[in-house]
Amino acid sequence: MINILSAVGSVGTFIMALFYFVSVSIQLYQMKMSFLPALGFNQILMTRDSDGLTLRNTTDRDNEQLGDDFLKLYNMGAGAAKELQIAIYVDEDDILQEKYASILPSKEGYMLPINKQVFKELESTIRQNGYESNLKIKIQFKHNASRKRQTIYLKGKIDQFNSYQDREVYELQFIQTVEKDKM
Structure with a gap:
């Protein structure tokens, strides 16, 4: 027993x-x-008038008169993203711009400067009344929680925000997608 x-x-x-x-x-x-980085862009407004296309990050209040020539990439996660490689491209072979950053700490932002080719792509999308832009962003980074390199694919989408007599306002959004989506 x-x-x-x-x-x-x-x-x-x-x-x-x-x-x-x-x-x-x-x-x-x-x-x-809880230590993973969460990368993304803030709200971006584009204004098209007789002077051309102007980009405006809504969180930037410094220069109200001037347009921005950068996109603000934020890390809203709890961990730092290290060894960032950012590629802005139209097709898989047509890379418009590449940038590198060594670290993006948690709750911080990185001003990703954009060049004239990126502006031309956005302008041509708006001129063709297209709202699905061919503009794509690939972000690769490392973080402390994993030894593997993480990859995020974003696709640009343009929504008409408002129209006035002298200008039109659009919103530029970057929507996360997977590589297999034939971005």
């Missing part, structure tokens, strides 16, 4: 240890997830 009670106690101890192991594993996974 004592042997049976001892066996039941051993099985119970084993089950309790198994539950404890599963609980600790879940907590470690949740801790790892």
Whole structure:
């Protein structure tokens, strides 16, 4: 009889240890997830008037008169993104611009300067009354929670925001997609 009670106690101890192991594993996974970077762009408004296309990051209040010539990339996650490689391209072969940044800390932003070719692509999309831009962004980075290089693919989409007599206002959004979507 004592042997049976001892066996039941051993099985119970084993089950309790198994539950404890599963609980600790879940907590470690949740801790790892809390250190992942979350990269994205803020709201971007474009104004087209007789002077051409002007880009405006809505969070930038410094120069109200001038347009911006950068996109503001934010890291809203809890972990730092390291060794960022950012490529702006039209087709897979036609890279318009490449940028590198060594680190983007949590809750910080990086002003990604954009060149004239990127402006031309946005202007041609608007002129053709297209709202699905061919503009794509590929962001590769590393972080502390994983040794693998992470890759984010974004596709540009232009929405008409408002029209006035002397100008039109559009919103530029970057929507996350996967590589297989034939961006």
